[in-house]
Amino acid sequence: MTHGGVTRRQFLAGAAATVGAIAGARPAQAKGSVTAAMYPGTWEEAFRAHVVPALKSAYDVELEMTPLFAVDQIAKAQAARGAPPFDAFVLDPGPRVTAIDRGLFEKFDAKRLRNVGRLPAGMTDDWGVTVAAQVVGIGYNPKKLPRPKSWTDLLKDPWVSRLGMTGFQTTYGTVSIIEIAKQYGGSETNVEPFFVEIKKVLSKVSAIGAPASMPALFQQGQCDITYTNTQTVATLRGRGVDIDFVKPESGAVAFFTTMHVAKGSKELDNAYKYFDTVISAPVQTALMQPPNNFIPVNRDVKLAGDLPMASLDEMAKFVRHDWSKINPLRAAWIERFNKEVAK
Amino acid sequence: MRGLRPAEWQLALPLALAYAAFFLVPLLLLIAVSAFDDETLTTAGFAQWRKFLGDPFTWKVIVDTVKLGGLTVAATALIGYPVALVYLGASARWQRVILFVVILPLLTSVVVRTFAWIVILGREGVINQTVLWLGLAPAPLRLLQTEHGLVLALTQIEMPLLLLPLLSVMSRLDPNLRDASAGLGASKWRTLFRVTLPLSLPGLVAGCMLVFASSTTAFISQFVIGGNRLVYLPLLIWQQSLVVYNWPLASAAALTLLVSVGVGVAAIAALGRRTRAEAF
Numbered sequence: 058m059t060h061g062g063v064t065r066r067q068f069l070a071g072a073a074a075t076v077g078a079i080a081g082a083r084p085a086q087a088k089g090s091v092t093a094a095m096y097p098g099t100w101e102e103a104f105r106a107h108v109v110p111a112l113k114s115a116y117d118v119e120l121e122m123t124p125l126f127a128v129d130q131i132a133k134a135q136a137a138r139g140a141p142p143f144d145a146f147v148l149d150p151g152p153r154v155t156a157i158d159r160g161l162f163e164k165f166d167a168k169r170l171r172n173v174g175r176l177p178a179g180m181t182d183d184w185g186v187t188v189a190a191q192v193v194g195i196g197y198n199p200k201k202l203p204r205p206k207s208w209t210d211l212l213k214d215p216w217v218s219r220l221g222m223t224g225f226q227t228t229y230g231t232v233s234i235i236e237i238a239k240q241y242g243g244s245e246t247n248v249e250p251f252f253v254e255i256k257k258v259l260s261k262v263s264a265i266g267a268p269a270s271m272p273a274l275f276q277q278g279q280c281d282i283t284y285t286n287t288q289t290v291a292t293l294r295g296r297g298v299d300i301d302f303v304k305p306e307s308g309a310v311a312f313f314t315t316m317h318v319a320k321g322s323k324e325l326d327n328a329y330k331y332f333d334t335v336i337s338a339p340v341q342t343a344l345m346q347p348p349n350n351f352i353p354v355n356r357d358v359k360l361a362g363d364l365p366m367a368s369l370d371e372m373a374k375f376v377r378h379d380w381s382k383i384n385p386l387r388a389a390w391i392e393r394f395n396k397e398v399a400k
Numbered sequence: 401m402r403g404l405r406p407a408e409w410q411l412a413l414p415l416a417l418a419y420a421a422f423f424l425v426p427l428l429l430l431i432a433v434s435a436f437d438d439e440t441l442t443t444a445g446f447a448q449w450r451k452f453l454g455d456p457f458t459w460k461v462i463v464d465t466v467k468l469g470g471l472t473v474a475a476t477a478l479i480g481y482p483v484a485l486v487y488l489g490a491s492a493r494w495q496r497v498i499l500f501v502v503i504l505p506l507l508t509s510v511v512v513r514t515f516a517w518i519v520i521l522g523r524e525g526v527i528n529q530t531v532l533w534l535g536l537a538p539a540p541l542r543l544l545q546t547e548h549g550l551v552l553a554l555t556q557i558e559m560p561l562l563l564l565p566l567l568s569v570m571s572r573l574d575p576n577l578r579d580a581s582a583g584l585g586a587s588k589w590r591t592l593f594r595v596t597l598p599l600s601l602p603g604l605v606a607g608c609m610l611v612f613a614s615s616t617t618a619f620i621s622q623f624v625i626g627g628n629r630l631v632y633l634p635l636l637i638w639q640q641s642l643v644v645y646n647w648p649l650a651s652a653a654a655l656t657l658l659v660s661v662g663v664g665v666a667a668i669a670a671l672g673r674r675t676r677a678e679a680f
Contacts, residue, residue, distance in 0.1 A: 126642075128642040128643055128645075129642060131645065132641065132642055132645070135645075155645060159440075222628075223628070224628050225643075226639065226643050263523070264544065264545060264627060265545065265627045265628040265629050266545070266624075266627040266628065267623040267624050267627060267628070269624070270515070270518065270623075270624045270627070273515055273518050274518065274522070274544075277518055277519055277522040277523070277524060277525065278522060278523050278524035279518070279522045279523045279524075279544055387643075387644055388640075388644035388646060391639050391643060391644060394628070395457070395628070395631050395635075395636070395639075396457050398628050398629055399457075399460075399461075399628070399629060399630065399631040400547075400629055400630065
């Protein structure tokens with residue numbers, strides 16, 4: 058029997074060769090591998106360029122990445138129930154607390170990291186290690202608007218009619234709204250003043266968008282001011298967009314991105330080697346350069362000039378939040394935001 | 401399985417098994433998850449359903465979602481049907497060109513098409529620049545994050561789903577029937593409404609059902625173009641499942657969406673049957 062001139066024997070031989078080639082392409086030569094969940098986009102590209110080769114040359118370990126946002130990592134790990142689809146998490150503070158509550162991490166031993174001494178105090182705990190910082194403040198177009206000074210300027214003319222906002226779905230959105238609420242008498246656990254104030258100006262607000270669409274909305278001039286992090290500002294600037302970062306008078310907000318070992322991971326050693334590589338000075342320096350624009354956590358890294366601080370220790374003065382208090386309230390805030398801003 | 405020889409239903413078995421494994425089982429899981437009171441799935445109960453359906457906001461969102469589907473169906477049908485008539489009258493060569501143009505948007509990812517609409521509908525976008533240049537408005541119009549802007553974008557995004565079934569039915573219409581209608585003295589309009597439209601109705605109905613189901617569930621387009629100002633059921637599902645991890649509530653919202661879309665699709669099918677019955 059032939060199909061288009063190929064005999065069954067030829068077909069089987071070809072199929073066997075194909076399967077063999079695929080199997081042979083697996084990284085069998087390396088000492089091992091570790092599978093890490095990774096934020097898609099900037100993070101994944103930067104890690105592919107800098108962490109993958111560094112881990113390979115330092116420890117002969119292959120890094121395989123599964124692109125997942127923080128919330129998706131939690132959802133996947135929880136659905137997998139003890140057989141994690143990846144060995145290492147990368148998380149923002151809100152999802153980190155959720156994952157601790159739901160028992161998704163192995164206990165963490167900071168002593169297993171060679172570079173741990175190069176991190177400022179408090180960058181490791183029983184659950185994981187900080188690998189990058191994020192600083193949140195105001196991003197605005199200096200060609201179209203005067204420079205804003207404080208969080209409350211966002212809700213005043215002329216800024217409010219050019220304001221682009223997101224809700225409580227992201228970490229940066231949540232902390233920014235908390236900071237706005239604080240200026241009007243609210244607190245970390247009381248964002249009611251924000252809702253009172255936003256109601257007065259809601260019809261003027263230029264865009265209330267999906268978090269993923271905010272850079273596009275800014276680039277297209279749909280909004281000219283928004284709360285955002287330094288990384289987004291630097292990335293947009295790299296694309297030629299007119300955008301400046303402003304530290305609000307009450308202080309910029311800092312939060313940390315952390316890495317953790319997934320409960321039930323079989324690659325503990327390699328996971329620690331991976332973390333150690335990420336926090337090493339050469340990798341941290343490379344990640345800080347454009348187009349990656351990370352904020353480093355290793356003291357040996359000489360900070361880039363456009364970062365909103367001169368040294369890592371200065372970040373201790375930035376505004377921080379307690380996510381174990383925020384998480385239980387977030388569902389109600391999201392619901393409230395939907396109801397207040399939906400037409 | 402009356403009238404089917406074993407070999408025939410055996411052929412359908414792989415797909416049937418795939419449906420059972422990847423649609424029926426997850427659906428049952430969804431129903432099961434929605435029947436828990438708490439986020440960690442320990443206490444069974446219907447508290448989340450009561451909370452979800454007891455909230456007037458939910459009902460507003462359901463109505464808005466179905467309305468969005470209805471508006472998109474109306475817009476695609478209104479614009480798409482004349483295109484199908486042009487196709488009907490075109491030569492075989494032009495029919496191929498029209499078909500290619502219709503399929504063209506499907507070759508680009510929906511994410512890309514959606515972000516392109518930000519560029520078109522934005523404050524400094526193509527439409528607003530034209531409007532300002534022509535002096536039709538003193539300031540840029542607000543098109544993004546409005547229902548009409550979203551319907552406009554969805555009309556383009558969903559158009560192939562309407563046209564493909566419609567064109568396939570149209571291409572099988574017997575041209576002699578139209579000639580006979582004309583020969584018997586019917587005007588062009590009369591032929592359109594009494595002959596062509598009733599005969600092409602199955603294709604139009606199939607297209608409308610696809611557009612309705614696809615536009616009511618188009619999370620990316622709804623969220624990127626509508627933003628947080630326009631809240632539809634898919635946004636609620638995403639928030640509950642992936643931001644606050646309340647899976648029972650997310651399941652309740654997902655099942656509500658499933659039922660809403662099902663009712664809408666059934667209504668379109670019933671309307672199609674009735675119109676067809678009246679026409680003949």
